[in-house]
Amino acid sequence: MYVATTKFSIKVNGDSFGYFEGKRGLRQGDPISPLLFVLVMEYLSRVLEKMAKLPDFRYHPMCKQQGLTHLVFADDLMIFCKGQTTFVRRIMEALMHFSEVTVGSFPIRYLGLPLSPKKWNKLECNQLCQKITEKIRAVSTRHLSYAGKLHIINSILFSLQNFWGSLFILPQSVLKEVDKKCREFLWGSTTEKKKISLVAWEKLCRPKHQGGLNIKGCKIWNMAAVGKLIWHIMEKKDILWVKWVQGVYMNNTDDFMNHVPGSDCSWKYSVTKGYIQLIREAPRRDIAELVWNRVAVPKHQFILWLAVLDRLLTRIRLQEIGLGCEENQCAMCTDGLMEIANHLFSDYVWTRGVWDSIHGWIGVIVQHRGIQEDMQIIKSKHWNRLRKDILAAVYGAVIYYTWMARNNSIFQGKNVSSNFVVQQIQSVIKERLNIFRDTKRGRKCSSFIQDLYN
Numbered sequence: 440m441y442v443a444t445t446k447f448s449i450k451v452n453g454d455s456f457g458y459f460e461g462k463r464g465l466r467q468g469d470p471i472s473p474l475l476f477v478l479v480m481e482y483l484s485r486v487l488e489k490m491a492k493l494p495d496f497r498y499h500p501m502c503k504q505q506g507l508t509h510l511v512f513a514d515d516l517m518i519f520c521k522g523q524t525t526f527v528r529r530i531m532e533a534l535m536h537f538s539e540v541t542v543g544s545f546p547i548r549y550l551g552l553p554l555s556p557k558k559w560n561k562l563e564c565n566q567l568c569q570k571i572t573e574k575i576r577a578v579s580t581r582h583l584s585y586a587g588k589l590h591i592i593n594s595i596l597f598s599l600q601n602f603w604g605s606l607f608i609l610p611q612s613v614l615k616e617v618d619k620k621c622r623e624f625l626w627g628s629t630t631e632k633k634k635i636s637l638v639a640w641e642k643l644c645r646p647k648h649q650g651g652l653n654i655k656g657c658k659i660w661n662m663a664a665v666g667k668l669i670w671h672i673m674e675k676k677d678i679l680w681v682k683w684v685q686g687v688y689m690n691n692t693d694d695f696m697n698h699v700p701g702s703d704c705s706w707k708y709s710v711t712k713g714y715i716q717l718i719r720e721a722p723r724r725d726i727a728e729l730v731w732n733r734v735a736v737p738k739h740q741f742i743l744w745l746a747v748l749d750r751l752l753t754r755i756r757l758q759e760i761g762l763g764c765e766e767n768q769c770a771m772c773t774d775g776l777m778e779i780a781n782h783l784f785s786d787y788v789w790t791r792g793v794w795d796s797i798h799g800w801i802g803v804i805v806q807h808r809g810i811q812e813d814m815q816i817i818k819s820k821h822w823n824r825l826r827k828d829i830l831a832a833v834y835g836a837v838i839y840y841t842w843m844a845r846n847n848s849i850f851q852g853k854n855v856s857s858n859f860v861v862q863q864i865q866s867v868i869k870e871r872l873n874i875f876r877d878t879k880r881g882r883k884c885s886s887f888i889q890d891l892y893n
Contacts, residue, residue, distance in 0.1 A: 497521035504686035564613040586737035605664040614657040637750040649721040663713035670708035726814040735832035743835035754778040792857040
């Protein structure tokens with residue numbers, strides 16, 4: 440097929456009118472462009488296949504067994520032959536027959552990744568750090584809550600490092616740098632102002648049921664992701680690159696790490712499960728499902744999670760970690776009591792007023808014995824799951840708004856009334872419950888939900 444000219448017509452109200460000639464041939468986005476491209480590249484493939492049958496052509500030593508002369512994807516083309524002038528000349532003759540070509544050199548970019556015949560170094564992988572830095576700068580972090588930053592790390596930033604880490608073993612220095620940038624982004628550190636990490640990075644990288652945030656640490660995730668490639672080799676998966684590795688590096692032997700799954704084996708490799716096996720095992724936290732329940736607002740969940748771990752920066756906590764806080768008395772009361780979590784979230788007069796109103800609203804009295812203990816009591820109740828989630832969401836909202844009121848008092852000199860906080864909590868919980876009222880779970884708990892709206 441030979442396309443010498445192109446003509447276009449314009450549709451007006453569904454009818455075509457006239458033709459006009461294109462001055463630059465087919466343009467990107469033209470419906471026929473992909474079809475013509477495939478036809479043309481098919482012709483190139485056949486030219487190279489005929490060339491490979493010539494007596495004076497030799498395959499690349501690592502491609503001989505597969506009879507591999509080229510790889511093509513979209514507009515990227517890689518051609519292989521034995522590294523001698525005679526064989527390269529044959530390829531050039533085939534290409535000249537096909538069209539004019541541009542000869543490139545490594546490193547090249549392929550599907551957004553740099554390719555090199557050598558092991559990646561820190562300089563080549565620095566592009567990953569730059570991309571993550573650009574994404575962070577593109578986000579306005581000033582008005583983002585911890586929960587918002589966590590979502591960006593687990594979605595946008597993780598997808599970037601996973602794209603690289605699932606294909607190649609990255610240098611350790613690069614993996615550490617990526618983890619550092621994610622850690623600083625979460626806690627709000629910048630080059631101008633450093634902030635303390637409230638929880639160790641290793642703990643953040645654990646699943647939520649083990650007390651973490653389900654963030655994927657780059658180092659271990661890279662190991663788990665590359666493990667999937669090894670699994671493909673062990674399975675002898677019907678993929679071109681696997682056949683190539685088997686033929687070139689393994690000589691088609693079955694001895695890979697002294698183990699190959701049998702033909703009747705139904706095992707499947709999961710990168711996520713491999714990652715969990717590689718991280719340090721931690722005890723399961725039974726109350727995690729209540730902390731991260733679906734009824735609660737994400738930013739409330741995060742503050743409640745910090746409170747459960749006793750990592751909120753109360754004045755006593757600041758003194759414990761040596762940040763030089765001179766005062767340890769509660770900023771919101773005049774009793775001279777130390778600002779510890781139990782006092783701030785249950786014993787303080789202002790907080791007791793909030794809890795009294797909340798108890799009357801939900802019809803349940805929470806015996807305040809400590810945040811973890813209170814959550815355990817809610818979990819132990821013989822209620823259906825949604826009712827437990829609602830109470831946990833209310834509990835988390837009280838913790839969140841109390842902490843915000845405390846910060847407003849210290850840093851802005853503003854006093855927030857307990858009645859206003861109660862109204863905020865009721866409004867937020869009712870809005871969240873609208874999602875569940877007409878669901879199967881909601882109908883099982885309809886009377887309790889209705890009481891909250893009355």
